[in-house]
Amino acid sequence: MAKVLIPYYSAYGHIYEMVKAAADGARRVEGTEVKIVKVAEFEQVRKIMSSQEYYVQAQEAQENMPEATHDDLEWADGILWGIPTRYGSMPAQMKQYLDSAGGLWAQGKLEGKATAIITSTGSIHGGQETTVITSLVPLLHFGMIFVGLPYGENPEQLTTDGIGGSPYGAATVAGPSGEEQPKEAELVMAGRLGERLAKVAKALANVT
Numbered sequence: 001m002a003k004v005l006i007p008y009y010s011a012y013g014h015i016y017e018m019v020k021a022a023a024d025g026a027r028r029v030e031g032t033e034v035k036i037v038k039v040a041e042f043e044q045v046r047k048i049m050s051s052q053e054y055y056v057q058a059q060e061a062q063e064n065m066p067e068a069t070h071d072d073l074e075w076a077d078g079i080l081w082g083i084p085t086r087y088g089s090m091p092a093q094m095k096q097y098l099d100s101a102g103g104l105w106a107q108g109k110l111e112g113k114a115t116a117i118i119t120s121t122g123s124i125h126g127g128q129e130t131t132v133i134t135s136l137v138p139l140l141h142f143g144m145i146f147v148g149l150p151y152g153e154n155p156e157q158l159t160t161d162g163i164g165g166s167p168y169g170a171a172t173v174a175g176p177s178g179e180e181q182p183k184e185a186e187l188v189m190a191g192r193l194g195e196r197l198a199k200v201a202k203a204l205a206n207v208t
């Protein structure tokens, strides 16, 4: 039995699609309970973006997702983050969620939990790896155990095609204007990452 939490932020819906695929993957591991939660939007951003139809539609589609709390982080055995790229690193909304979890850090509540990251960028070279690596820094401060996405199980990564996904984690390329949707290979890799994370979380939960 393992509890997998998937906290994500998604302005335009690409990460939202990827985390749903990851959740399906996690559910393939027997006895896994999965919870997807969205990280709160900033009111300032909501106001600025309210004239962008694409953003408004994507937010409406996520309306019924529960908002992430710090109790959720404590509840989980494994945590898979959905983090789109902002200037090569995580969005402030996600950073705010992590920064305000200092109480959990101080008590070592997240230590020993398995963790993994799904990201997305506008372009192929927009910083998928830098987003994962820089997001990993606070997760290591929390004492979490990182789960990557190996080549052996993910031959799709060995390509010159314009798709996301690397040993660092699953990813999608949203397109310069967000016009692309996650491709089959990207969703498959997201599913495999969810499954791998759930397996590791389950194994760790049985040890501790």
Ligand SMILES: Cc1cc2nc3c(=O)[nH]c(=O)nc-3n(C[C@H](O)[C@H](O)[C@H](O)COP(=O)(O)O)c2cc1C
Pocket: 009, 010, 011, 012, 013, 014, 015, 016, 084, 085, 086, 087, 088, 089, 119, 120, 121, 122, 123, 124, 125, 126, 127, 174, 178
């Ligand atoms: C403020 C801002 C900064 C961004 N910075 C980058 C970037 O550094 N590299 C990149 O490829 N895409 C960048 N993008 C595009 C986003 O990564 C893209 O919209 C996102 O991955 C789509 O995921 P979502 O639909 O789940 O929000 C940026 C977008 C915004 C709004």
